[in-house]
Amino acid sequence: MTDQTAVSGDEYSRLKEELLQREDELAIINSVQQGLTSRLEVQAIYDLVGEKIREIFNAQVVMISIYDQRTHTVEHRYAIERGQRVYYPGQHPPGGFRDQVIQTRQPLLVSTRVAEEAALRGQPTLPGTITPKTWLGVPMVVGDHVTGVLSLQNVDQENAFRDSDVRLLQTLAASMSVALENARLWEQESIYRKALEREFEIGRQIQAGFLPDVLPQPRGWEIAASLRPAREVAGDFYDVFNLPGGMIGLVIADVCDKGLGAALFMTLFRSLLRVASNIDCFSRQESGTEICSPERLQRAITLTNNYIYETHGQTSMFATIFFGILDIRAGALTYINAGHLPPLLINRQGIQTVMKKTGLAVGVFSDAGYEVQNVSIRRGDVFFAYTDGLTDTVNPAGELFCVDGCIPLFHEKRRLTALLDQIHDQADRFCGGTKQVDDITMLAVRRNGQG
Secondary structure (H helix, E strand, O other): OHHHHHHHHHHHHHHHHHHHHHHHHHHHHHHHHHHHHOOOOHHHHHHHHHHHHHHHOOOOEEEEEEEEOOOOEEEEEEEEEOOEEOOOOOOEOOOHHHHHHHHHOOOEEEOOOHHHHHHHHOOOOOOOOOOOOEEEEEEEEEOOEEEEEEEEEEOOOOOOOOHHHHHHHHHHHHHHHHHHHHHHHHHHHHHHHHHHHHHHHHHHHHHHHHOOOOOOOOOOEEEEEEEEOOOOOOOEEEEEEEEOOOEEEEEEEEEOOOHHHHHHHHHHHHHHHHHHHOHHHHOOOOOOOOOOHHHHHHHHHHHHHHHHHHHHHHHOOOEEEEEEEEEOOOOEEEEEEEOOOOOEEEEOOEEEEEOOOOEOOEOOOOOOOEOOEEEEOOOOOEEEEEOHHHHOOEOOOOOEOOHHHHHHHHHOOOOHHHHHHHHHHHHHHHHOOOOOOOOEEEEEEEEOOOO
């Protein structure tokens, strides 16, 4: 009876000791995992785990080596020998113990006669290193692939590591492997995102080059425009350019959809309109055969429409376009409104004329018909056109921005560029911090003077 009680007491002590050990292991694992969750840089993860291993294991050498399956080499990303950080640059054949861990995907504990076992396995010896008395290595695994080896060495004594050390090191290696994979994916995503941002920045710069650097400012007239994209690149565009006979081309347009696709088509629409409306200039057509504004408009819009529909119809891309030709001497504006929001002609009394749609959006149907209209701009009048990004501005209550409140601004004797900036400010205050959902483009023309 006494013997049985003694045995039970020994068993109880063993179990208690094992339980305490497991609690210690769990605390170590939790502390490492908490540290890993706050780190997304790969080298920071190696350093965190390596330093924690130094604290808890009876090892004078700690190494974390990543494995490249394609080249069958390892790179030592963390190495400590007797408290000193050691650097082994480059990639090396794994050989010996590490090679066995990689091939078997199982931990390896060599507790005695390490030098003899190392020689039998062809274990490489790095210059300046010490032959250990005990060697322990565990694989780092992600999915079905070994991604590295975490190894410990005790250079002073044999049988330095126990089964519990193997188990704990495996758990740490597993936690680190998951964290490293997440960090690797985050780094890849970060690199891709930066490359994409760079591409978009290049695209934005190229697209900005398609907008006129300086708008024509004929004597007696003031012209201003503004484009605020909702994303890195815009689907809206405006254009103001000289035409033969003292005419000015005025364009404001909104390509369907958003993002890069719309931006690419924006450049196409803009180029087609420019070339088609200026074809007599590009072909060096003799003066005396001057094309009248209605014919120039019809030709530019029709050629652009048919080209987009017949060449890119499968993309279902189209654009709403207002294209006007301004006779600066007579103050006559001849225009086609191809599905665009109606521009406004504003005088002292308010809105004088609403330039309604005269045809479908460009690129919807082949040979679509477009009607040409005319309006006279008197001294003091302002032509104001905008895209639906302005009227789609929404406040936190879900209400849409109304341009009627902007009309009195055009009665002020201020530069048009300042007035357009003020409209942007009104829209910003109205939305109350709500994210801009669409490009906002505005074009304004004022005939100076009175009467």
